[in-house]
Amino acid sequence: MKLRYIAMRLVKTVLVAIAVVLLSFFLIRLAPGDAATVMAGQSGYADEAFMKDLRAEYGLDQPLPVQLWKYMDQVAHGDLGTSYVRRQPVLAIILERLPNTLLLDAFALVVAAAGGIWLGAMAARRPGSALDNATTVLAMLFYSVPQFWLGMMMMLLFAVWLGWLPPFGIETMGADYTGLARLGDIGLHILLPGTTLALYFMASYARLTRTAMIEVADQDFVKTARAKGIGERQVARRHILRNALIPLITFAGLQASILVGGNVLVENVFSWPGVGTLAYEAVTQRDNPLLLGIFIVTAILVSLFNLITDIAYSVADPRVELGR
Amino acid sequence: MMDFARRFFSRPTALFGFAVFAAIVAIALAAPLLFARGPFNIVGMPLLPPGAPGLLVGSDVLGRDMLVGLAFGARVSLLVGISATLCAAGMGVLLGSVAGYYGGLVDDLLMRVTEFFQIIPSFVLLMVLVAFLQPSLESAVIGIALISWPQVARVVRGEFLTLRSREFVQAARTIGMRDAGIIFTQILPNALPPIVVISSMMVGNAILAESALSFLGLGDPNLLSWGSMIGGARSAMWVAWWTTVLPGVSIMVTVLALNFIGDGLNDALNPRRRR
Numbered sequence: 001m002k003l004r005y006i007a008m009r010l011v012k013t014v015l016v017a018i019a020v021v022l023l024s025f026f027l028i029r030l031a032p033g034d035a036a037t038v039m040a041g042q043s044g045y046a047d048e049a050f051m052k053d054l055r056a057e058y059g060l061d062q063p064l065p066v067q068l069w070k071y072m073d074q075v076a077h078g079d080l081g082t083s084y085v086r087r088q089p090v091l092a093i094i095l096e097r098l099p100n101t102l103l104l105d106a107f108a109l110v111v112a113a114a115g116g117i118w119l120g121a122m123a124a125r126r127p128g129s130a131l132d133n134a135t136t137v138l139a140m141l142f143y144s145v146p147q148f149w150l151g152m153m154m155m156l157l158f159a160v161w162l163g164w165l166p167p168f169g170i171e172t173m174g175a176d177y178t179g180l181a182r183l184g185d186i187g188l189h190i191l192l193p194g195t196t197l198a199l200y201f202m203a204s205y206a207r208l209t210r211t212a213m214i215e216v217a218d219q220d221f222v223k224t225a226r227a228k229g230i231g232e233r234q235v236a237r238r239h240i241l242r243n244a245l246i247p248l249i250t251f252a253g254l255q256a257s258i259l260v261g262g263n264v265l266v267e268n269v270f271s272w273p274g275v276g277t278l279a280y281e282a283v284t285q286r287d288n289p290l291l292l293g294i295f296i297v298t299a300i301l302v303s304l305f306n307l308i309t310d311i312a313y314s315v316a317d318p319r320v321e322l323g324r
Numbered sequence: 325m326m327d328f329a330r331r332f333f334s335r336p337t338a339l340f341g342f343a344v345f346a347a348i349v350a351i352a353l354a355a356p357l358l359f360a361r362g363p364f365n366i367v368g369m370p371l372l373p374p375g376a377p378g379l380l381v382g383s384d385v386l387g388r389d390m391l392v393g394l395a396f397g398a399r400v401s402l403l404v405g406i407s408a409t410l411c412a413a414g415m416g417v418l419l420g421s422v423a424g425y426y427g428g429l430v431d432d433l434l435m436r437v438t439e440f441f442q443i444i445p446s447f448v449l450l451m452v453l454v455a456f457l458q459p460s461l462e463s464a465v466i467g468i469a470l471i472s473w474p475q476v477a478r479v480v481r482g483e484f485l486t487l488r489s490r491e492f493v494q495a496a497r498t499i500g501m502r503d504a505g506i507i508f509t510q511i512l513p514n515a516l517p518p519i520v521v522i523s524s525m526m527v528g529n530a531i532l533a534e535s536a537l538s539f540l541g542l543g544d545p546n547l548l549s550w551g552s553m554i555g556g557a558r559s560a561m562w563v564a565w566w567t568t569v570l571p572g573v574s575i576m577v578t579v580l581a582l583n584f585i586g587d588g589l590n591d592a593l594n595p596r597r598r599r
Contacts, residue, residue, distance in 0.1 A: 030456040144579040149572035261447025
């Protein structure tokens, strides 16, 4: 039965990917002019005949369904077009920056989950305590702050005023560290952007853990555990927290699409050389194929991440196979 | 109605949120009357600190009065936030009510579309939309509405699913009312409270999205907004903190006030669902 669930989820992921490409095909049509006008503009001079030739060469004169089929065929083969500005394949440019973004996201998610679960568990132990109220207020605050501005304030405080951490980039320029020294250098650079990204999610994790733990603590098997004489610490950790954490897995999947938006803003503030900064460069340089390529790649990555979290959830919670 | 107002204002946070929001609306409306020369008018040396003669909160990188910029920025934030939310609520109500009322295949199809819009990275989609449509007030509103309607659609669908089998709906059907009449005059009024709550929260998110767009240079080039003030002051942040701190605080206070209002509405409209 579990295999059937996973197969269904796989099909859904493929459908989402197809829908993403379909949506992109229509998004291209929103921009004024077509690829021929852009290329003609770059060539300096173009008359009607030249434009017609260009359109014929790139198949822009063919009926819409034919163009759509060609486009989907291209994307399926990993061809996301050529960057207007860099003159390189879009996919290659994105893949070159992707590891930096994944590193930043992994750091942020680990910090957010660890910090959030710890805070939430502490708050749930004594509802109404000072720590509990502080968590709620902080969560509300982090929901109301623009993420890019939070990053700038962190930079102002820790890099400009206190001078503790480097404000820009992924490593010290021109230092040419190798091995462990390089790793430490990157670790120092990741702290500010990573924490900025993490803070928003940490607040949500803390709130979720808190509600889930209070809910689970009320259930019969917890009372049974207590009745058996298991210590309060053991009950909190092995019985309540373990069961409260299961919904957090799905939550991580749902947050992935928000995380990508955070990447664009936070990477940009800290000049982190990832896909988010690339998206900003694409916007300022009016590089439409690159921007659209980033949308396609990130959308497919997010749906893959959702697939993984859903499978992990079905493994962690045996009850899931009953539903969809 | 009196009962609702009493419950709403009995929460200190809701009262605070309402007062702050009312003040911001007043500033936004009065801005062109108070500062007739507009936010782009240069008044003195650049980067003068708060408290300099005639400059309550200092001047920006081009020597413009920050106070005027902040007042005019409120207009952009509120205009985009409220119009985008109204558009998104309209779309969400339409699609959600059809899905919830008819159920079956229509519901399945519409909910898959809704899910799709919630999975894909919405901010990147917003960037693509605004960049391709050319940055303007309209494209920001359209883009933000397009990424926020699914929240409303889900809530409306849920309400319709439970309400459609109630007796008053059956009665309306028995007397021969058409589907459209039942949806809009019978069920929708009963589904309004949760729609109002979620809409009030969405205004805050729309303001955050608008500020992020403007920060990246995707805002309306002819208008000064809080996000574009922060984006334009990035190079000055190291020497003149007020150029970035003050617009950011303005966004935070506005969004926080809206979230407080949303929480208050939630409690006042759903007394039984109180936490």
